[in-house]
Amino acid sequence: xxxxxxxxxxxxxxxxxxxxxxxxxxxxxxxxxxxxxxxxxxxxxxxxxxxxxxxxxxxxxxxxxxxxxxxxxxxxxxxxxxxxxxxxxxxxxxxxxxxxxxxxxxxxxxxxxxxxxxxxxxxxxxxxxxxxxxxxxxxxxxxxxxxxxxxxxxxxxxxxxxxxxxxxxxxxxxxxxxxxxxxxxxxxxxxxxxxxxxxxxxxxxxxxxxxxxxxxxxxxxxxxxxxxxxxxxxxxxxxxxxxxxxxxxxxxxxxxxxxxxxxxxxxxxxxxx
Numbered sequence: 001x002x003x004x005x006x007x008x009x010x011x012x013x014x015x016x017x018x019x020x021x022x023x024x025x026x027x028x029x030x031x032x033x034x035x036x037x038x039x040x041x042x043x044x045x046x047x048x049x050x051x052x053x054x055x056x057x058x059x060x061x062x063x064x065x066x067x068x069x070x071x072x073x074x075x076x077x078x079x080x081x082x083x084x085x086x087x088x089x090x091x092x093x094x095x096x097x098x099x100x101x102x103x104x105x106x107x108x109x110x111x112x113x114x115x116x117x118x119x120x121x122x123x124x125x126x127x128x129x130x131x132x133x134x135x136x137x138x139x140x141x142x143x144x145x146x147x148x149x150x151x152x153x154x155x156x157x158x159x160x161x162x163x164x165x166x167x168x169x170x171x172x173x174x175x176x177x178x179x180x181x182x183x184x185x186x187x188x189x190x191x192x193x194x195x196x197x198x199x200x201x202x203x204x205x206x207x208x209x210x211x212x213x214x215x216x217x218x219x220x221x222x223x224x225x226x227x228x229x230x231x232x233x234x235x236x237x238x239x240x241x242x243x244x245x246x247x248x249x250x251x252x253x254x255x256x257x258x259x260x261x262x263x264x265x266x267x268x269x270x271x272x273x
Contacts, residue, residue: 010064012089015082018068019043027091029121032128033139035090039083039130040138044073044216044268050201050208058190058197060085071269073216075208076101076131077197080115081190083130092119094128098192099183100164103134109163113196114181115188118143127158127168133215135222136180141168152217156180212238216268220245223267228253240267 016022019042021035049056049072056062056078063082066072073079080096087094099114117128119140126140137151141158145166148157155171164182172178200206207213214225221243230237230253240252240263254260264270 010060010068010085012086015064015068015086018071025090027121029124029126032087032092032119032121032126035086036083036128036130036140037138039079041217041219042269043067043079043130044214044270045075045079045131045133046073046214046268046270047075047208047212048214048270050075051212053209056197056201058194060190071271073214073268073270074131075133075200075213076113076115076129077193077200079131080117080129081193083128084117087117087119087128092121094119096188096190097183097185098188098196099181101181102164102167102179103170103181111196111199113200114183115193116181116183118185132180133213135217136170138217214268218243221247221249225267242267 016035019035019038021038023034024031058077058081060082063074063078063085067074067078067082084094084096094117097116097118098112099116100110100112101114102110115131119126119128125143127143128140129136135152135154137149137154137156139151141149141156143158145158145160148155157169157177159167159169161167161182164179165184167182168180169177170180200208202209212225212227216223223243224241225238226241227236228239229235237253238260240254242250242252244250252263254263
């Protein structure tokens with residue numbers, strides 16, 4: 001399948017079909033927001049192939065094959081990489097930035113291992129990011145320091161830091177602003193992400209090869225998979241968690257391969273692993 005993709009033009013129309021977007025394609029804020037949101041609600045953040053130690057390329061053809069043709073998800077280097085390709089194909093002319101993931105990190109200045117894009121529409125700059133596994137914004141953020149922006153019941157703002165550069169913050173349940181990730185305006189090229197991607201997918205110190213991370217927002221909340229210890233089986237298992245219409249969280253532990261595949265498809269649209 002991948003060889004066939006390399007030998008023909010990749011299709012933006014098929015990508016838009018993958019994320020369920022059939023609206024207009026004008027170069028305006030509404031279209032940018034709608035496409036960003038459609039992607040967020042259609043393509044899961046997931047590291048299942050990383051956990052399986054499968055080699056993953058950041059070449060556009062490989063990303064297209066995985067996320068569009070095979071309808072899989074990915075993590076930030078993959079998701080924002082292919083999304084930037086789509087934005088560029090549609091005429092939005094994104095600039096990619098190499099960021100530092102800060103939330104939950106023990107170091108004040110962690111390594112660069114996050115990928116985002118900036119798009120300017122109607123003179124207003126926006127930060128686009130469809131590659132976060134935590135509860136986050138599903139539409140772009142206005143790139144304006146100090147501006148509090150609310151999405152999906154969450155509050156965000158961008159501040160400046162003399163060491164980290166620009167920092168996207170999220171308001172915690174305790175009412176405190178927490179660093180989410182940071183970036184500078186040095187424009188990155190696709191090849192710049194390769195080394196960090198290799199570290200994330202192969203290093204024994206990488207969180208991506210040690211813990212299952214599957215997340216996708218829904219209109220009721222979000223669906224996730226978490227690693228838990230099952231006292232019945234006395235092993236670590238993957239528990240599916242789904243936000244129900246009343247706000248409660250449904251929990252399900254597949255007991256066989258068929259149940260696991262069915263849950264992946266129903267909760268995340270993943271038809272293979």
